Amino acid sequence: MIISGHSFAAIWNGIDLAAWLVDGHALQIRHANEAAARLVGRSVADMEGMPVHGLVVTPEDLIFWGQSHAGIAAGIHSHTWVRNMHSGNLVPVDRRVLAIQASEGDPADRYLLLTMQDRSEHEASQRELESLLSELRATLDSAADGVLTCNLHGEIRAFNQRLAQIWQLPRELLLRRDDAAIRVHMESQVLDAEAYRLRLAAIAHEPMLETTDILHLRNGMTVEQRSVPQLIQGRPAGRVYSFRDISRQAEVQAGLRLAARVFESSLDAIFIADERHAVARINPGCEQLLGAAAQGVVGRRVTALFAMAQDDAEFMAEVRQGWEQAGFWEGELRLRQEEDAHCCVQLSWVALRDDAGAVAQSIGFMRDLSVQHAAQKRIEELAYSDALTGLPNRLPLNKRVAAAIEASRGHGGGFAILFLDLDRFKNVNDSLGHPFGDRVLKLVAERLQGCLRQSDMLCRLGGDEFVIYLHDADAAIAESVARRVQEEMLRPFMLDEMGFSIQCSIGMSLYPQDGDALDDLIKHADTAMYRVKERGRGSYGFYQPQMNAHLLSRMKMEHAMRQALNHGHMAVHYQPQVDMATGCIVGAEALVRWTDPEFGVVSPGTFVPLAEESGYIVTLGAWVMEQAVKEAAHWMGCGTPLVVSVNVSALEFRQAGFVERISALLAQYGLPARWLELELTETVLLQDAQEMQQVLDALARLGVGLSIDDFGTGYSSLAYLKKLTIHRLKIDKSFVGGLPGDGGDCAIVQAIVSMGRALRIGVVAEGVETQAQRQALQGMGCDCYQGFLCAPAMPAADFRVRMAEPATGAKRIAKR
Ligand SMILES: Nc1nc2c(ncn2[C@@H]2O[C@H](COP(=O)(O)O[C@H]3[C@@H](O)[C@H](n4cnc5c(=O)[nH]c(N)nc54)O[C@@H]3COP(=O)(O)O)[C@@H](O)[C@H]2O)c(=O)[nH]1
Secondary structure, three states: OOOOHHHHHHHHHHOOOEEEEEEOOOOEEEEEOHHHHHHHOOOHHHHOOOEHHHHOOOHHHHHHHHOOOOOOOOOEEEEEEEEOOOOOOEEEEEEEEEEEEOOOOOOOOEEEEEEEEEOHHHHHHHHHHHHHHHHHHHHHHHOOOEEEEEEOOOOEEEEOHHHHHHOOOOHHHHHOOOHHHHHHHHHHHEOOHHHHHHHHHHHHOOOOOOEEEEEEEOOOOEEEEEEEEEEEOOEEEEEEEEEEEOHHHHHHHHHHHHHHHHHHHOOOEEEEEOOOOEEEEEOHHHHHHHOOOHHHHOOOEHHHHEEOOOOHHHHHHHHHHHHHHHOEEEEEEEEEOHHHOEEEEEEEEEEEEOOOOOEEEEEEEEEEOHHHHHHHHHHHHHHHEOOOOOOEOHHHHHHHHHHHHHHHHHHOOOEEEEEEEEOOHHHHHHHHOHHHHHHHHHHHHHHHHHOOOOOOEEEEEEOOEEEEEEOOOOHHHHHHHHHHHHHHHHOOEEEOOEEEOOOEEEEEEEEOOOOOOHHHHHHHHHHHHHHHHHOOOOOEEEOOOOHHHHHHHHHHHHHHHHHHOOOOOEEEEEEEEEEOOOOEEEEEEEEEEEEEOOOEEEOHHHHHHHHHHHOOHHHHHHHHHHHHHHHHHHHHHOOOOOEEEEEOOHHHHHOOOHHHHHHHHHHHHOOOHHHEEEEEEHHHHOOOHHHHHHHHHHHHHHOOEEEEEEEOOOOOOHHHHHHOOOOEEEEOHHHHOOOOOOHHHHHHHHHHHHHHHHOOOEEEEEOOOOHHHHHHHHHHOOOEEEOOOOOOOEEHHHHHHHHHOOOOOOEEOOOO
């Protein structure tokens, strides 16, 4: 097809692309179309013939037109600017240059066709896009939430800095693109990684799903993960995840939940009041304390819950003052309960203020003080009374005596103090147990109270010690009361169908002659009571000033006794035990002796009880035991073995490791256990039956003999004779003394001997002084005797001599 010149012009001017034809040699514009004229803001006519440099605006273009264009054939495509002469603006253009050879072989006949596409709009939209992108990035990076976008295949397209922070993405994952590593890292940060992985897989399967999940991360953060589909033209193209740190929120919520639980489950009664001090809420503890359901209480004024002496306004003024000064008010109030009851509560009422500082709400905490008040009352009672008997204790007695002394200054009257101690009450406790002893003490207290007038006062000081204040009393009244008390005590008591009587010792002091203060009067009455005990108990006596001197000498004696062992003032003597039938010595009782440089010969009857009271008997007894075992080993070594009997006190027997020590001693001196016998009193055997039996069994297993000393003077329970491994009974010398004339003693001794025989237990009579006694005992079937008739206890050396002289007294024969 051939295009006419007219048609070409129409096409040339019709195209929207600016074009001009430049003479390659002259560098002048030969032709320009109308689009070119519009682009540069000139007319076509103005442009044609114009040097091409006239339109150059950039240094690069100047260089371009200044160089040879011979090489331009395939065309040049570049971006540049042209100036619009009309507006003066630079217009960005997309420029193409094409070389055209007009006639063959004439290099001068060469043209350059320039086409320019205005890029203004394209560049503007490009800038707009970049600006939008940077805005979007800035927005993402400044977002408080972590954001991550991915496509439908799960490939990560973008995430922001916050996401990196929340998930603590390591630096290397920020520098290189590794979606799999990022996902693995994120999963590893979730506490339940497996569950999270499954959840993500499930979300990926549902492109249109909108999700919200709470994630607990290993770093302690709680994160809310939301995900929404990313839609392009209504179709899912990917997914946007956002992650919000809700740790604080979760903490607050947990705190609120906890507070609600505390409110609901608190044992304290709690109410919340509004700004007008009307009850808004109460907890179950409060309902319980009030005895009313919340509905009946909510809306009532807080002050209406209490029974108060003050009126409402006065009380609230006080409360407000507390709120102003400390933020709370605290005090004891009487709470109204259901059915007109009341209870005492401790109210702590705290004001909660709004931002402006006004009291918006208040919380009241109430603690029931009933138990505390009861305990307080009990403490006061206990402070003034004896818990066991309920009798007043020393405090009220002090007050009473102080008042009596004060009153006596006016009218000169006197009063008496009686110090009363139950005799051998320890035996009751030891044998029948403390609970039984406690019940006896209560009965005693009742009896004693019955002997007194209203104006007198009976107190228990502790243990088995009582003090009686006799109001307006002289020596005669005191004595008659003491006598009445003793008669009353001797009247049989009944407990658990057991009848018994109690003996007591009473010491008395008088005001004002024996002291002008309670402490002195009690001390002196106590001293008098001691003297009564020493004289044989079961009686009463008045304080005499020289008694204190006696007490002092007791203390001196105790001190001397403790020194005696180290100073060699103690010795062990041996008293022979003789076989009735043969007259041979078959054993010896070891008896301790003390000769003091100051006190002279002190009887064991005096110092053994002192040693028992002070606990020194443990040391003393261990020493006697060692001497006796050593001596018996010596007898055996001399070919004259004999059984040695050693007295063991209750305290010694109770010592842990007693059996082990005996066993070690026997081993140390090489004495076979059968040559040792332990003498125990009945009181020892009754201490704690079970524990006692274990020790006795262990001793029996060792092969040591056991005898019961002073048999018949204690409880003489047949039960333990049957149960325990006893080898011998020792008839007390008090029964032997009455033989053969006293029918009662004869009957007792006969009974003991018969019982021994029946139970196959040996019987020894002690304190045999006459042939008549020996014959009587022999006639009754008693096996052995011990007493002055044969010999008193003698030093070890004398005893050895005695054994070596068969002609002088009893012959010795070892028999066991
Ligand atoms: N725990 C320990 N107690 C001991 C020890 N040594 C002695 N005692 C106890 O002291 C009490 C008094 O003992 P004592 O003054 O030695 O009297 C004993 C004998 O000397 C005395 N006796 C012996 N024969 C006669 C006699 O014919 N007539 C008479 N009037 N008295 C006599 O009897 C006492 C022996 O008592 P007993 O032990 O009951 O067999 C006394 O209770 C001793 O037990 C010791 O080392 N440890």
